[in-house]
Amino acid sequence: MITTDFVPGSPCWLDLGAPDVDAAVAFYRAVFDWQPEAFGGDAANEGRHASGYTIFRLQGKAVGAVGPLSEDGARSAWTVYFHTPDAAAAAKAAQEAGGAVRVAPAQAGTNEGRFAQLTDPQGAEFAVWQPGEYPGVETADGPGALGWIELMTSDSAAAQRFYGALFGWTTQDMALPGGGGTYTLVTPQGYGEERMFGGIMGVPDMFGPGGPPGAKPYWHPVFGTADCDATVALVTSNGGGLTMGPEDAEGVGRLAVCTDPAGADFVVLTPAEAR
Template identity: 30%
Template sequence: MAQLYGRAVAGIGRKTDAGLPGTWTTYFASDDVDATAAEVKAAGGQLTAPPFYVMDSGRMAVAVDPLGAVFGLWQAGNHIGAERVNEHGSLCWNELHTRNYAAARSFYARLFGFAYHDVKAEGLVYSTCLRSPDGREVAGVQLDRQLPEGAPGSWLTWFASDDVAATAQRAGQLGATLLRPVSDTPFGRMAVVRGLQGEAFGVIAVAPSGA
């Protein structure tokens, strides 16, 4: 478990297939992993790891949506998941990149009951996922025209930083490469990084701790 100030912020595990690149996996909470896993299959997705217990920490499954994007399901036991979020060095956002925007939204609306809020920005087709029943934004879906035709979709994990340029520079010093250079956007300063094992992740600005 990766911890920040003594609280869990992420997990790191061995790959099941050494020939595949590393990846950060987006996990969604579920009150009943078995029921959610059954709904994945009913909605046209697949399970690469059917539900199983992780000792007394919780029960999980790993799934693939109909467009090829991998994601996890987590039913908390003694471990709720991310215990610190939205601050420097912790998870702050997850978004699906896909060539089939409508089909992706339809699948996750059926699976989790999401409604969607369209984000208006030039050249961007994007919506945030609103969970039921409180309407809170919990993820995003983006039409990614840079994906080749037929390429699977993928979930991109974003980590918060109080200095994106410094974080990107440090990543480079550690051997990572920038897939998207540091840039200012309507949503904040951001960059996309590829780690040493091929894992891609985003870094986006948040207010410094204590601000």
């Protein structure tokens, strides 16, 4: 599960790069009732920060953010940030482990924290966050909030080596039902299964010559919902799409893989224990 008690290597923030910030705000407000707040501004003021960066709040608590696409040729996507005590050291370690730095370590705001935008060796993009006055999301693991993350990659073993070198994650393999492959569960270094926060799925056929043109490995967020089917109906009625489901996953819950109107992937899940 994802918590707000952040430890090194755990997910702590996420933001969406969108071609139209106002359209993204309208969509996620309709689907999850997220309210926009200008970065560093007032929740009552729904205008955007001068940079376009806008915080999403659920019942007053930050659950993520959205900003304009800042890289040439980038597609709309969610970026997951992992907690680190030193963004510059993490960026250096990522390069030494075969990854790349897309955005060098930089200050966010006045003293909110420092971040770096990185890419793993298979091409999946992610980021690190060194907190200052802003630790990260203020609520997690509930309806409308981040509860899990997943890496869809062309090479699970290579990804595990990279993130293991960078964050020290421990992993545990589990076989998917019906011969669907192996799903690798991820836990921060030094913590038990109660802090397990995500999974890695090797799906080589999705990437490369046999997959869709331009497809590359990616991280996507899993948001909680009290009613998966009702949330999917909100997604599709507000211009989003449905890639898979809704369907029941034994021991997990009812889930669906969705896209927002700009094509950013996310998953909605009603956990088994909540049904």
